Amino acid sequence: MDDGRNGTVKQIICIKWGTKFGPEFVNRLHAMVARNITPPFRLYCFTDDGAGLHPDIAVRPLPEFEYQAPVNTKGKWPKSRLWGDLGDVQGVVLFLDLDVIVTGSLDDFFAFGDPDDTVLGLNPNTPFEKMGQTSVYRMRVGKLKPLQDIFRADPQAAADKFRYEQRFVTRNAPGGVKFWPKGWLAHFRMHCVPNFPLNYFREAQVPAGTRIVIFPGDLNPPDAILGRWSEKDRHRAPLDHLRAAFDGRRRESLSKHLRHYLRPVGWVGALWRE
Numbered sequence: 001m002d003d004g005r006n007g008t009v010k011q012i013i014c015i016k017w018g019t020k021f022g023p024e025f026v027n028r029l030h031a032m033v034a035r036n037i038t039p040p041f042r043l044y045c046f047t048d049d050g051a052g053l054h055p056d057i058a059v060r061p062l063p064e065f066e067y068q069a070p071v072n073t074k075g076k077w078p079k080s081r082l083w084g085d086l087g088d089v090q091g092v093v094l095f096l097d098l099d100v101i102v103t104g105s106l107d108d109f110f111a112f113g114d115p116d117d118t119v120l121g122l123n124p125n126t127p128f129e130k131m132g133q134t135s136v137y138r139m140r141v142g143k144l145k146p147l148q149d150i151f152r153a154d155p156q157a158a159a160d161k162f163r164y165e166q167r168f169v170t171r172n173a174p175g176g177v178k179f180w181p182k183g184w185l186a187h188f189r190m191h192c193v194p195n196f197p198l199n200y201f202r203e204a205q206v207p208a209g210t211r212i213v214i215f216p217g218d219l220n221p222p223d224a225i226l227g228r229w230s231e232k233d234r235h236r237a238p239l240d241h242l243r244a245a246f247d248g249r250r251r252e253s254l255s256k257h258l259r260h261y262l263r264p265v266g267w268v269g270a271l272w273r274e
Helices: 023-035 077-083 107-111 145-153 155-162 165-172 188-192 221-226 238-244 254-259 266-271
Strands: 010-016 041-047 058-061 092-096 119-122 132-140 185-187 212-214
Touching (some): 010 023, 010 077, 023 041, 119 165, 132 185, 145 155, 155 165, 185 188, 188 212, 238 254
Parallel strands (some): 010 041, 010 092
Antiparallel strands (some): 092 132, 119 132
8 A cells, every 4th residue: 555655656635626726836836746755756636627737747536525615614624525535546645735835855744653644734823722734734545534424414513613624634533633743844924934024124934944835824825926915915115015004005904014024035936836
């Protein structure tokens, strides 16, 4: 059975639905993986539209979604499609969000712990809760299927109770979850962007030892390259951004506006490429 160890195929999966992410996100993810992994490996993309994907990417249909995804609660609940049967994809898989940046070797993500472990990132927003973060997680295919059964019974109730799909996984995964070693993952906004006021003078940096930079929230790699906090914003020169804090042009509180300044990030553009 493939588990990415002892020369077996390292299996990476991702999911793309709707129109938020184009094929370039998957193609660049594949290229970043290829540059940072010891072969053999294969990237599987579960999607409703495989147009434009690199021929080396294994395209698979989205698994059946037998329940209505919650509409009144935040969270990437459609990712629950991957918790059950994945067709011909079996064994151990490493899931990656489409908007991550790979900055180091991925080999240890397959060697860490036991192949049967469900391994998540530790969410830095809730350090005392020890909630998992599912931008980068490893599982044995089918092990999380009982979560689909819980969710199917009343999706909105589960979403209301746990709020986020990653909390639901953390609290309900059979056998519990483990977390990646500290420092393997970096949260772009929290770990890479300098704190105010240094964000006006210094470009975001990758912390030493980081293997993957994750981009939870609205700020994605294209925004980092352009130097904006989200696609709703545009990059401003530092002084203009400061002026906007006081002349009526800001969209949020003063403190958030001051913190939400980002200089264009060159290394994101250098790494996020085919």
